[in-house]
Amino acid sequence: MSRRSSRASMGGDNGEFYLECKAAYLSIYDSIKDEIESEEDLVQVLQQAGRNPSKKVLAKYWKADTENLAFDDFVEICKKEKATTADDLMKAFRKIDINGDGYISLEELYKIMTTKGEKMTRSEVKKMIDDVDENKDGRLDYGEFCKMIMETTEECKKMSRKIMEKKEQKRRREDQIKTSDSRAGSQVSLKSTTSLRSHNERPMSASSRSTKGASLAGSRKSLLSVDDLPKPSPRNKKSKGAAASTLSKLTEPKNLKEWTHTPSKGMFFLDEDTGNLLCHQYDLKLTEDTSVWITIQPLKSRCLADVDHVVDTGLFILRDKPDEDGNVLVSFTKHRDAKGKYGVKCSMDAGDYRIIPFTTGSRLKKREADPSSSAKLLQNKDGKYTISRAFRKALEDIFDLSDLDGNGTMSREEFNWYNIRTSDEEVGDDEWEVVEERLELENGEITKNGFLQLNELEAEDSNGDEDDMWVTLESLGFNKNLVMDEACPFLIDVYTEDCDDAEFKVAAIEEMMDKLQRPLCQSVMEKGEASKIKGMKDLTMYTYMSDTRATVVLDNKSYSTVQVNLDCTGSQNCLTNRPSLDETFTVKSQSQIIAYHFTPDNEDEEWNIKCTEIIQK
Structure with missing residues (x-):
């Protein structure tokens, strides 16, 4: 996308449009010189500008090779993608109006607000309705719904303008008074999508990448100073004895x-x-x-x-x-x-x-590499394709693992979950009717022989093409040698x-x-050991360590985005979820991230975690 200037000769409506774009951008970033560095941040800044882009729309602007977008790119996108219209609101209204009675009830709105995006409490949803429910019947008609959306949009625009004005005022002051001990930390009070904020806080946007600027509401300055950077803060290593020595039997309830x-x-x-x-x-x-x-x-x-x-x-x-x-x-x-x-x-x-x-x-x-050869899935007997012996064994194992309740047959619900994973499609009534007509069933459920029959039918129709069968196998974690090495049944x-x-x-x-980021961080912060990181008072590292797992969480309570290098190469007898034991993490303002998981490599030997942190400019 070209980065033509969007600012040239803007007056009247164009000038107002540019200011709205700028205000939306500065509610997320410290400066219009900052760049959008992820698709997630593009969504948030577009939403701040009153756009609600679909995945299809996003794909036009954030492609596989896109690394970043500039402010001028953002303005061009806003020109092409118009703000929410009356038609959009009507479509949204009908989608939320589940029973189609022409009204949105508390229950209908609550269902949406607790399953999509930032979760809201029941009292927060009720307040949203009460604020615009003119006839006080506890539900919204189309007019009241539109009023709710438009008032929220206008409130958002006003807040964005205030943020922009505060930042520009601060920038002017900083231009006039340049001192040698100026702070390096950003003060933009902005939330990341993985923030552990309490449930009743209002959702906020993605954090800034700049190291200059003002807070969203004139909040206190970050305590990250130039004098403190970069200084490593080595920790005492956290050790555990051999995991195997502590593992015997779980203490089950007696009865x-x-x-x-x-x-x-x-x-x-x-x-x-x-x-x-x-x-x-x-x-x-x-x-x-x-x-x-x-x-x-x-x-x-x-x-x-x-x-x-x-x-x-x-x-x-x-x-x-x-x-x-x-x-x-x-x-x-x-x-x-x-x-x-x-x-x-x-x-x-x-x-x-x-x-x-x-x-x-x-x-x-x-897996680090695929096998050099592939197992044969099909064999041709007398001009008819059938499944090979090796493929049959794999299918028998797949059936056993897909039989979730372990009763020896596959119910429609179990077959549906198998189908969702392997083809991303649910089993409709017509498909299940075919299953009932053509496959062996027992008490209305597919037998193992019936499951093999299904695959034999697909083999007959394949004309020797194994591609679809490999798609199924790969979705279940099988490699080309029919070994399940990218999945784990439990x-x-x-x-x-x-x-x-x-x-x-x-x-x-x-x-x-998807749903575990916040509670996992919470568990580490509640059960783990806290260590303040030298150089930034509002940055804490929490380490939770059990006999068989250690997890490191970084908690950034400041109003600055910060980069932290964690060097854990001094750890011993450890496996980790990361490619390296020496990595740099970006922690957005007012947010937490899971930096590392560790498990002991050899459970018969002692293992320990030792990390050194360096805050990077």
């Missing part, structure tokens, strides 16, 4: 055999494109207050790579809705037995919960003492960290 038991299998996957971790995630519904014991362990399968170690598996228990303090974290697994099973016991109130499996990524990683067992009708079922296959 566990009397508790209600619900199991489910699942899998961790590595996304083929991004390398991010995906996993089955679960809803747990409790109708009674009860003690709960939950375990998770990796599953063995003949299709898995033959390795000495087991992939670390844990889980987090989250509330379906935040508590009064804005927290969703209930508990997480801390203890493990010698075979790799993690367990956690807690008392839980009746209600809805989300169970998210967790692995550090220190063992389950993208088993979760849920036991409830006083709730006989607990419901535990798969709710999604999603990126593991």
Whole structure:
């Protein structure tokens, strides 16, 4: 995209348009000289300018080879992509009006506000409605809905103008008074998408990249000074004895055999494109207050790579809705037995919960290289294509792992989750009708033989083309030798003492960290050891260390974006989720990031974490 000047000869409406663009930009960045460095930040600054770009629109401006965009590029985009129109509002109204009665109720708006973007509490959503609900019937008609949106937009514009004016006033003062001890830290009070702000704080934009500027509301200056940079702050190493020496049996509840038991299998996957971790995630519904014991362990399968170690598996228990303090974290697994099973016991109130499996990524990683040869999936017998013996074995293993409840057959729901992962499509009524007509079923569920029949039918129709079959296999973590090396199956067992009708079922296959970033950081900050980083009073490193996992979180409470180099090369007997033990991290203002996960390489030996931090200019 060309970087033509957008400022030349702007007057009247054009001048007003330019000022709106500038105000929107300066509500995110310190200066219009700063560049947009990610697609995520492009979305936020466009939203600040009253645009709501779709993925298709974004793809036009942020392409695979785009590294950054300048302010002038942003102005050009705003020229082409118009602000929200009446038609857009009508479409949005109809989408939120789930029952189509011409009104948006508190429940309908609350559902949207707690599933999309920044989460809001019920009281916040109610206040939004009350502010514009002119006839006080507790719901919004189209006119009231439009008023709510437009008032929010105007309020946002006014705030952006105020921010711009404050920054320009400060810049003029700084131009007039240049002193040798001027501060290097930015003071822009802006939130990152991974911020651990309390639930009732208003959402704020992405952080600035500049090292100059004023805070969003004239907040205090960052305590990062030039004199303090760069000075390494070595830490005492955090050591653990041999993990194996502490691992024996989990302390299970004594009367566990009397508790209600619900199991489910699942899998961790590595996304083929991004390398991010995906996993089955679960809803747990409790109708009674009860003690709960939950375990998770990796599953063995003949299709898995033959390795000495087991992939670390844990889980987090989250509330379906935040508590009064804005927290969703209930508990997480801390203890493990010698075979790799993690367990956690807690008392839980009746209600809805989300169970998210967790692995550090220190063992389950993208393969370094593909095998030089490929297994044959099909064979031609008398002019008819059938699945090969090796492929049949892999399919049998896939069936066993996709049979989530372990009853020996695959239900429609289980087949649907298999289909979502392998083809990104749900099983419709027509497709299931074909399954019922052509495949072997037992009690309305697909048998293993029926699953093999399905693949034989696909082989017959393939004309020898194996491409679609490889897409399926690769989505499940198989390499060209039919070894599952980019996925890890697991088993979760849920036991409830006083709730006989607990419901535990798969709710999604999603990126593991989508809902886990905030509660994982919270767990480290609550349970870990805090270390102030020299050179910046508002920057803290938290290190959580159990017998089998260590996690490092950086918490930046200042109003500056800061870069921190963490050199952990002095650590011993460690595996990490990062490519290197010496990396530089950008921590946006008022936010937290997960810097490192560690696990012991050899559990029979002592392991320790030693990090040295340097704040970089």
